[in-house]
Amino acid sequence: MSPSGAEFIRQRKAQIAEVDPSAVHEVVGNGVAIIDVRETEEFANGHLPGAKHVPRSYLESRIEGVVPDRGQRVILYCASGQRSALAAYTLSEDLGYEHVESMTGGITLWKDRGYEVEVPKRFTAEQRDRYSRHILIPEIGEAGQRKLLEARVLLLGAGGLGSPSALYLAAAGVGTLGIVDNDVVDLSNLQRQVIHNSQRIGVPKVDSAEESIKALNPDVEVVKYRTRLDATNIMEIISGWDIIVDGVDNFPTRYLLNDASVRLQIPVVSASILGFDGQLSVFKPYDGPCYRCLFPEPPPAELAPSCGANGVLGVLPGTMGLLQATEVVKLIVGAGDPAIGRLLLYDALAATLTEVKIRRDPQCAICSRDPESISDAEMGVFPDYEAFCAAAG
Numbered sequence: 001m002s003p004s005g006a007e008f009i010r011q012r013k014a015q016i017a018e019v020d021p022s023a024v025h026e027v028v029g030n031g032v033a034i035i036d037v038r039e040t041e042e043f044a045n046g047h048l049p050g051a052k053h054v055p056r057s058y059l060e061s062r063i064e065g066v067v068p069d070r071g072q073r074v075i076l077y078c079a080s081g082q083r084s085a086l087a088a089y090t091l092s093e094d095l096g097y098e099h100v101e102s103m104t105g106g107i108t109l110w111k112d113r114g115y116e117v118e119v120p121k122r123f124t125a126e127q128r129d130r131y132s133r134h135i136l137i138p139e140i141g142e143a144g145q146r147k148l149l150e151a152r153v154l155l156l157g158a159g160g161l162g163s164p165s166a167l168y169l170a171a172a173g174v175g176t177l178g179i180v181d182n183d184v185v186d187l188s189n190l191q192r193q194v195i196h197n198s199q200r201i202g203v204p205k206v207d208s209a210e211e212s213i214k215a216l217n218p219d220v221e222v223v224k225y226r227t228r229l230d231a232t233n234i235m236e237i238i239s240g241w242d243i244i245v246d247g248v249d250n251f252p253t254r255y256l257l258n259d260a261s262v263r264l265q266i267p268v269v270s271a272s273i274l275g276f277d278g279q280l281s282v283f284k285p286y287d288g289p290c291y292r293c294l295f296p297e298p299p300p301a302e303l304a305p306s307c308g309a310n311g312v313l314g315v316l317p318g319t320m321g322l323l324q325a326t327e328v329v330k331l332i333v334g335a336g337d338p339a340i341g342r343l344l345l346y347d348a349l350a351a352t353l354t355e356v357k358i359r360r361d362p363q364c365a366i367c368s369r370d371p372e373s374i375s376d377a378e379m380g381v382f383p384d385y386e387a388f389c390a391a392a393g
């Protein structure tokens with residue numbers, strides 16, 4: 001017979017290490033990672049000083065970003081010590097953390113002992129005003145807005161797709177936006193890359209984007225990567241982000257990004273554009289198909305749009321970039337049905353949006369396997385790019 005819920009928790013508690021609040025109190029601020037596994041709303045009402053917030057429902061996907069070193073001492077707590085006990089079991093048994101403890105009695109006992117609680121800043125009057133139209137929507141509300149302000153979203157490219165999505169994510173109050181881009185603003189960009197302007201021609205796109213974002217919403221912190229994403233830097237750059245917005249314009253990077261994001265289990269909101277046509281899908285590792293499930297092989301070189309300059313309707317990346325931004329907000333606040341396992345095809349000339357179902361490939365070279373088993377050497381396996389484009393003629 002299966003154990004009751006209470007019995008199951010008792011069993012788990014017997015399998016993990018527990019620590020009394022008095023012992024935790026002695027190590028606060030001493031290089032021990034103290035992790036609050038409660039929900040956003042509970043964390044917002046007060047937490048242990050210096051505690052990092054990793055809700056239990058995001059434990060597997062976020063803990064590495066917060067505690068990259070599996071040898072570090074980690075203390076988990078919740079309200080009463082139950083959720084943290086289950087989370088401690090996951091961290092030590094499934095994720096290989098070596099020194100994990102759960103605080104007995106949770107923050108309730110901590111408070112009873114009279115220890116200090118840090119209360120995060122409430123919305124300022126300005127924030128209440130700025131985000132009032134979000135707070136009015138039940139699917140977002142104050143809790144959702146807080147999640148947006150806590151969220152970390154990485155944009156690959158501050159070009160056609162990245163420009164509108166960065167602007168709107170900043171306006172929506174996504175607290176931390178990372179931008180990876182190696183280019184400078186060029187006059188030919190301005191037909192669609194609306195985060196830049198005529199005064200900033202020749203300025204690095206990451207700097208120009210930061211200036212526009214800061215002017216729009218000072219709540220947003222911008223993390224700039226003025227570099228090109230490649231196999232040597234991708235793991236370092238994308239680790240610790242909640243969601244990636246893929247605006248990359250070439251196949252090799254797209255495959256590399258897919259493999260790295262599956263390995264780190266970070267969802268990617270992906271879009272591409274050509275002429276009057278746009279495509280969009282959300283690749284959430286192990287929840288739906290990955291990019292390789294959809295396109296196991298890159299298209300023939302002569303059909304690859306990324307080998308040279310291609311024409312595109314200036315408005316189209318705006319449409320597609322905002323569909324991406326919409327999916328990002330939905331994922332952060334947990335509203336609606338994200339486009340996981342679906343490919344949306346937008347035909348601007350016909351004014352139609354078509355949906356194609358896509359499934360996980362049980363034979364997929366990447367996502368059919370455990371993330372830990374994907375090696376560096378296997379990531380981004382792709383024909384030589386120069387040769388690939390040369391073959392396109």
Ligand SMILES: [Zn+2]
Nearest residue numbers: 290293364367
């Ligand atoms: Zn796959």
